[in-house]
Amino acid sequence: MKSLILASSSPRRQELLNQVNIPFTIRKQTFDESLIRTSDPVEKVQQLAKSKGENVSLLKENEVILSADTVVSYKQQIFEKPKNQEDAYNMLSTLCGNTHAVYTGYMIRSSEHHVIRVEKTEVEFWNLTEQEMNWYLSTTEPYDKAGGYGIQQIGAMFVKKIKGDYFNVVGLPLSTVVRDLRDFSIHPEVKN
Ligand SMILES: Cc1cn([C@H]2C[C@H](O)[C@@H](COP(=O)(O)OP(=O)(O)OP(=O)(O)O)O2)c(=O)[nH]c1=O
Numbered sequence: 001m002k003s004l005i006l007a008s009s010s011p012r013r014q015e016l017l018n019q020v021n022i023p024f025t026i027r028k029q030t031f032d033e034s035l036i037r038t039s040d041p042v043e044k045v046q047q048l049a050k051s052k053g054e055n056v057s058l059l060k061e062n063e064v065i066l067s068a069d070t071v072v073s074y075k076q077q078i079f080e081k082p083k084n085q086e087d088a089y090n091m092l093s094t095l096c097g098n099t100h101a102v103y104t105g106y107m108i109r110s111s112e113h114h115v116i117r118v119e120k121t122e123v124e125f126w127n128l129t130e131q132e133m134n135w136y137l138s139t140t141e142p143y144d145k146a147g148g149y150g151i152q153q154i155g156a157m158f159v160k161k162i163k164g165d166y167f168n169v170v171g172l173p174l175s176t177v178v179r180d181l182r183d184f185s186i187h188p189e190v191k192n
Pocket residue numbers: 007008009010011012013029052068069070071072081102144145146147149150151152155169170171
């Protein structure tokens with residue numbers, strides 16, 4: 001019987017796996033994300049997902065590790081979690097009125113094999129007023145999220161259009177992850 005270990009402290013990733021009844025336990029990783037310096041968003045999330053997953057040791061034969069990373073990308077810029085209010089303001093004001101990409105990379109690995117994948121979702125934002133942005137920045141929401149917004153919460157009101165997997169924006173391309181997990185003998189539970 002295989003057992004899934006989520007190498008993540010992101011509450012979103014935990015909620016997403018719970019949503020589809022995938023059983024897991026959490027093993028937090030402490031990889032220093034600033035060590036990955038590439039300016040290419042696809043490479044970045046790939047390398048980060050891999051490094052986060054390798055930062056957690058496989059303790060038993062039957063363990064399967066899932067790790068992931070999400071970034072927002074607009075033109076040549078990559079937005080991770082904002083460092084402070086000014087950083088969050090710069091992100092939001094860049095994103096508003098434009099279409100940006102959200103990339104999530106994930107790795108699933110066992111002692112026998114591994115898979116690494118990157119999923120892209122395009123998100124178009126409405127134009128936002130200064131008042132709207134400043135109000136949003138006074139909430140706690142932007143500060144633990146890539147790009148400084150949460151599509152699953154108040155940030156939903158900024159979104160005009162989305163192309164691709166919604167769940168990818170929240171932190172995991174859920175249906176793709178579930179499909180890949182099958183190859184590692186991890187399946188959703190039946191819960192009544
Ligand atoms: C764009 C966007 C991001 N996010 C979140 C998903 C991720 O948790 C976070 C990006 O940071 P990550 O570094 O990918 O993840 P994390 O630091 O939260 O957790 P860990 O590294 O331990 O796995 O931004 C949202 O919740 N909603 C959104 O709309």
